[in-house]
C-alpha cells in the first residue's frame with residue numbers, strides 16, 4: 001500500500017548545513033576538528049626549515065629570522081594552544097576506545113608521556129647535552 | 130504554576146509541513162515533559178505522541194527538548210525556567226505531531242544480528258562468569274529509544290549509516306562469551322556504512338539515558354574492524 005493510499009505523508013525536515021552551530025557540544029567538536037588547520041602552517045614551516053638547513057648557513061639564518069617575525073610567532077602560539085586542546089580531547093577519548101586501565105590513570109599517563117617527550121626533545125635539540 | 134510550552138504540530142492530512150503552537154500547562158517540581166504533553170492532550174485530543182512505561186524503561190517517549198534528544202518521562206519542566214520547545218526526534222521522518230517513523234532505526238538494529246549466535250547442540254545452559262558479563266554489560270543496557278540517532282550528525286547526513294545503537298549492540302554481542310556470531314557481524318562493521326562512518330562527535334553518548342556510551346562501543350568496534358582487516362590480509366587466500 002502506498003503512502004498516499006493509507007493517508008501517510010511522512011515529513012523529513014532537510015538536514016541543516018549549519019547543524020554544528022546549533023549546540024555548544026557540536027561547536028566544541030568542530031573546534032577539535034579545526035585544530036588541524038594551524039598545525040598545517042606549522043608543518044609547512046618545519047619543512048621550510050629542513051629545506052633551509054640543507055641550503056646552507058645563509059638560508060638557515062633567513063629561516064630563523066622568518067620564524068622570529070611577530071605574526072609567525074603568534075601563529076605558532078595558536079598552533080601550540082590548538083594542539084594542547086586537541087591533546088586534551090584526544091587523551092580523554094582514548095580510554096573509552098581502549099579501556100586498558102582506569103580512565104583517570106590513562107589520562108594522567110598520557111600527559112606525563114607528553115611532558116617527558118617534550119622535555120627530552122628540548123634537552124636533546126636545545127643543545128643541552 | 131502555569132508554564133508555556135511550545136509543541137511542533139503536524140497533521141499529514143492538512144498541513145504542508147510542521148508548525149509550532151504554544152500551550153499553557155500547570156506545572157510543579159514533579160511535572161515531566163510527558164505529563165505536560167498529556168495535559169495538552171486533555172485540551173487537544175488530537176495531539177499525538179508515544180509513551181508507555183513512564184519510567185525510562187520502554188524507550189518510546191523520545192522527543193527533542195530545545196533541540197536536544199530527551200526521554201519525555203525523564204525530563205522535567207523545572208529544569209527549563211526559560212521555557213521549552215518540544216519537537217519530534219531529529220533525523221527521522223515525522224508521521225504526525227511528535228511521532229516519527231522509527232523503521233529505519235529498526236532496520237539498522239536487525240542488520241547487525243542482535244541475538245546470540247551459538248551453534249552448540251543440546252539444551253545445556255551457557256555458563257558465564259561475572260567477569261565475562263562485565264565485559265559487555267554496559268552495552269547491554271540499551272532500551273532502543275533512538276535518542277542517539279537524533280544526536281548523530283553522521284546519521285542525519287547519511288541515513289544509511291548503521292548508527293550508534295546498532296553498532297553498540299553489535300559490539301555487545303561480539304563481546305559476549307556465549308556468542309559465536311562475530312564473523313557474521315564483522316562484514317557489517319567493516320562496510321561503508323559501518324563503524325568507519327563515525328567521526329566520534331560523541332553527542333550520542335551524551336544524550337543516552339542509559340549511559341551505554343555508544344560512541345565508545347563504535348570506536349572499540351573500529352579497533353576490532355582494523356584487526357579483522359589485518360587478519361584477512363595475512364590469511365592465505367581461500368582459507369576461512
Ligand code: SF4
Pocket residue numbers: 270271272273274275276277278293294297333336337338339340341342343
Ligand atoms: S544507545 Fe542509549 S540513546 Fe541509543 S538507543 Fe540505546 S539507550 Fe537510547
Ligand code: FES
Pocket residue numbers: 180181182183184185186187188189190191200201202203
Ligand atoms: S515512557 Fe517509557 S521510556 Fe519514557
